[in-house]
Amino acid sequence: MTNVNIYEIDHVTKVYKKGKVKANDDISFHVNEGEILGLLGPNGAGKSTIINQMVGHLSPTEGSIRFRGVDVLKQSHDVAQNVAFYAQDPHSLTSLKVWEVLYFTGRLRGMSKEAAMMETEELLARFEMEEHRNKILKRISGGQKRMVGIGTTLIGNSSVMIFDEPTNELDPKKRRLVWDLIQEKNQQGTTIILVTHNVLEAEQVVDRVAVINHGKLLAIDHVSKLKQKVDQRLKFEITVTSGIVESLITHLEPYGTINRNGDNRLRLLVEKQDASRVLDWIISDRHGFHIDEYAIVPPSLEDVYFHIDKEAEQIGNAQREAVTS
Numbered sequence: 001m002t003n004v005n006i007y008e009i010d011h012v013t014k015v016y017k018k019g020k021v022k023a024n025d026d027i028s029f030h031v032n033e034g035e036i037l038g039l040l041g042p043n044g045a046g047k048s049t050i051i052n053q054m055v056g057h058l059s060p061t062e063g064s065i066r067f068r069g070v071d072v073l074k075q076s077h078d079v080a081q082n083v084a085f086y087a088q089d090p091h092s093l094t095s096l097k098v099w100e101v102l103y104f105t106g107r108l109r110g111m112s113k114e115a116a117m118m119e120t121e122e123l124l125a126r127f128e129m130e131e132h133r134n135k136i137l138k139r140i141s142g143g144q145k146r147m148v149g150i151g152t153t154l155i156g157n158s159s160v161m162i163f164d165e166p167t168n169e170l171d172p173k174k175r176r177l178v179w180d181l182i183q184e185k186n187q188q189g190t191t192i193i194l195v196t197h198n199v200l201e202a203e204q205v206v207d208r209v210a211v212i213n214h215g216k217l218l219a220i221d222h223v224s225k226l227k228q229k230v231d232q233r234l235k236f237e238i239t240v241t242s243g244i245v246e247s248l249i250t251h252l253e254p255y256g257t258i259n260r261n262g263d264n265r266l267r268l269l270v271e272k273q274d275a276s277r278v279l280d281w282i283i284s285d286r287h288g289f290h291i292d293e294y295a296i297v298p299p300s301l302e303d304v305y306f307h308i309d310k311e312a313e314q315i316g317n318a319q320r321e322a323v324t325s
């Protein structure tokens with residue numbers, strides 16, 4: 001991978017609604033040519049806003065975004081030619097047939113008739129959607145529409161591909177296929193930027209991760225480096241039969257940080273020196289809780305995400321208290 005910055009995001013702030021919503025707050029980072037960069041953050045964090053500015057659909061209130069060294073707003077044609085964008089609601093051409101949507105997108109990207117047709121057929125085959133090729137886009141299922149949207153991003157080999165939630169609404173087989181296609185494109189040299197809530201799947205493909213919340217960039221680094229932030233702690237995964245009752249959480253809280261994972265599963269992150277006390281509690285004590293399964297697992301990107309987010313929240317609370325006292 002080269003270390004050329006293909007994008008430079010420089011102190012970007014975006015304010016909507018005449019000052020009422022600050023969706024991005026002084027965000028700066030760069031994107032290396034050839035990498036897969038994941039943007040992670042909860043709903044409303046400001047991820048779509050930043051990528052919409054990166055493709056020139058929105059302009060920053062303050063700061064600037066440069067694509068290959070030139071302000072995005074000053075070279076919208078170059079960005080449109082080189083950056084393919086998969087938006088959360090990707091379709092405007094809903095009255096066209098499935099194959100036409102792919103084919104004409106390829107043609108708009110400058111492909112010859114033959115090349116556009118060949119890639120259209122290849123994508124329809126990869127997606128197992130040949131039987132739907134002549135259907136009008138608005139008459140196929142939500143997941144199928146999403147696949148066509150992914151296809152319109154992939155066709156034409158743009159040098160940068162940006163995906164906003166590419167695997168939303170897709171079944172597990174299609175999700176796997178989309179991640180495979182994204183990785184294949186990246187191996188051919190395409191720079192990939194992707195927004196996803198699917199942290200567990202994203203972990204398999206991303207090189208670096210930017211964590212965003214409340215419009216701010218909380219961290220950006222390689223997954224392994226970010227993991228070092230939490231790897232001092234051990235993660236227990238505990239499953240109970242009868243649903244996680246609040247009193248179980250009250251019992252475990254003194255040992256470390258708890259993340260609930262569904263009704264009857266929780267994760268407990270503990271310092272290494274406290275691990276044996278937790279194990280003792282699980283094996284011998286339990287206070288009458290029925291524990292079905294427990295395991296100690298290495299930290300995941302999801303843990304990193306929760307850790308960074310919680311840390312930022314604590315700093316924010318401390319700052320607010322300092323201001324009000």
Ligand SMILES: Nc1ncnc2c1ncn2[C@@H]1O[C@H](COP(=O)(O)OP(=O)(O)OP(=O)(O)O)[C@@H](O)[C@H]1O
Binds near residue numbers: 016017022023041043
């Ligand atoms: N057009 C708009 N006008 C006003 N406020 C907006 C607009 N678009 C987004 N917002 C607000 O800006 C903030 C950031 O929204 P954004 O869509 O960038 O978040 P996100 O991280 O992409 O969220 P999600 O994961 O839910 O898609 C939110 O508070 C949102 O309500």
